[in-house]
Amino acid sequence: MLTHTIEVHKAPVRIKEERQTFQGKIGSEEHKRFIHSRVLQGCKFLVGEHIKYKGETGFISDIHTTDHFRHVEWNDLECKCVEIFLYDQQEFELCHPNQLKRSR
Numbered sequence: 001m002l003t004h005t006i007e008v009h010k011a012p013v014r015i016k017e018e019r020q021t022f023q024g025k026i027g028s029e030e031h032k033r034f035i036h037s038r039v040l041q042g043c044k045f046l047v048g049e050h051i052k053y054k055g056e057t058g059f060i061s062d063i064h065t066t067d068h069f070r071h072v073e074w075n076d077l078e079c080k081c082v083e084i085f086l087y088d089q090q091e092f093e094l095c096h097p098n099q100l101k102r103s104r
Contacts, residue, residue: 027077036072039079040065043097050103051084053095057103058086064094 022034040063045051049060063082064071072092073080080094 032072032077032079033066034071035077036069036079036081037066039081039097045081045082045097045100045102051082052101052103053084053086053093053099056086056088058084060100061085061092 022031024030029088043063045060045063046058047063051058051060060082062068064081064083078096080096082097083092083094084098084100085092
């Protein structure tokens with residue numbers, strides 16, 4: 001006679017990352033630097049990658065890091081720090097990394 005035992009495994013414990021929150025005046029330069037650093041942490045693109053932006057193809061020509069903070073454009077509190085070149089328009093634009101998709 002065969003018998004089976006069922007071993008119950010506990011789910012792995014997930015360690016929750018504590019997100020930093022800004023503790024200052026909203027809209028100040030310090031606040032914008034905080035937003036910029038968070039955008040850079042979440043940016044999954046590299047310089048030279050081919051991308052699609054609003055249906056057009058291009059490539060990433062630069063990502064403005066904290067050293068180039070003065071070149072970042074702002075739309076309210078939206079940080080546009082990825083410089084792209086669009087082939088059809090033959091011009092450079094700044095955009096937020098979330099607006100980009102990888103081109104295949």
